Amino acid sequence: MLICYLDESGVVERGAQGTHFILLGLALPATEWRNRDHAITKLKTVYRLRDAEIHTGWMVRRYPEQDRINGFDTLSDDDRRRAVRAERKVDLAKAQLRGAKAVRCLTVNYRKSDPYVHLTHAERLGLLRAVADEVGAWPEARLFADAQQKGASKTGAAHAILDHAFEQVVSRLHHHLEAKDIPGAILVQDQNRAKSKHLTDLMRRFHVQGTFFTQIPRLVETPLFVDSGLTSMVQVADLCAYAVRRFFENGEADLFDRIYDRFDRKPNGTLVGLRHYTGEAPCACRVCKDHGR
Numbered sequence: 001m002l003i004c005y006l007d008e009s010g011v012v013e014r015g016a017q018g019t020h021f022i023l024l025g026l027a028l029p030a031t032e033w034r035n036r037d038h039a040i041t042k043l044k045t046v047y048r049l050r051d052a053e054i055h056t057g058w059m060v061r062r063y064p065e066q067d068r069i070n071g072f073d074t075l076s077d078d079d080r081r082r083a084v085r086a087e088r089k090v091d092l093a094k095a096q097l098r099g100a101k102a103v104r105c106l107t108v109n110y111r112k113s114d115p116y117v118h119l120t121h122a123e124r125l126g127l128l129r130a131v132a133d134e135v136g137a138w139p140e141a142r143l144f145a146d147a148q149q150k151g152a153s154k155t156g157a158a159h160a161i162l163d164h165a166f167e168q169v170v171s172r173l174h175h176h177l178e179a180k181d182i183p184g185a186i187l188v189q190d191q192n193r194a195k196s197k198h199l200t201d202l203m204r205r206f207h208v209q210g211t212f213f214t215q216i217p218r219l220v221e222t223p224l225f226v227d228s229g230l231t232s233m234v235q236v237a238d239l240c241a242y243a244v245r246r247f248f249e250n251g252e253a254d255l256f257d258r259i260y261d262r263f264d265r266k267p268n269g270t271l272v273g274l275r276h277y278t279g280e281a282p283c284a285c286r287v288c289k290d291h292g293r
Contacts, residue, residue: 001030002185005233009241012158014150020248023165024145024241040232047127052115054235056242059116059124077118084117132258143263144172144273147248152279171213176264187223190234196225
């Protein structure tokens, strides 16, 4: 039995926050998740983040407040936190002069990044690279993802982009189960009230009708939705999805290269676990070449 942890990177709306939407699944044997979860917890502990969520998008950002603090690298963690929060209090006071919207935006940014302010930018990247290296060394792990170039969508509808990506990941996971004669898998996904009912209904339809590509008798139930802050493997899926999106949008290969070998492949090496969808437009990227496109 496999547990496949799902997360996404980017937004499905065209013209908003990047050119690609990524849905990714990290599949592990149910007998291995505890060991792998323990390994991630050990890494988080090394970087003084044992009880914090790994949220890659917020960790990779630079925090300008840190650059304004003299000798920030030499301070203790507690002193770093106090100094950053003092700087942020000043920034929020200045933001009030620009209006309520500016305050709300800054408040959200500071709330999301607050768990990481005691780490330098280099330390935050160090943890993300260490987690990616850890995943890359898990021989039993398999990654499945669909990278949707949003502009290539025939309808342009946000729900169609999500549905297409979900169907692709589900189908590729099930083909893997059949190829390896694995009896079953269950999906575990980050909680999202706006999408949970829709994906549950879609999965029920797949159970009755199959996907466009296959029947899915080896997939168990509908997705289980969990709090990513309490589930390390969903956090790891978030990191992997982020790495895929940044590879396609910005050519960033640092994190992507560390996990690329974990995407599912046929015995002859043909990549089948990751698809780069560009519609009818040709693409000569590494992924499309490895996919045999």
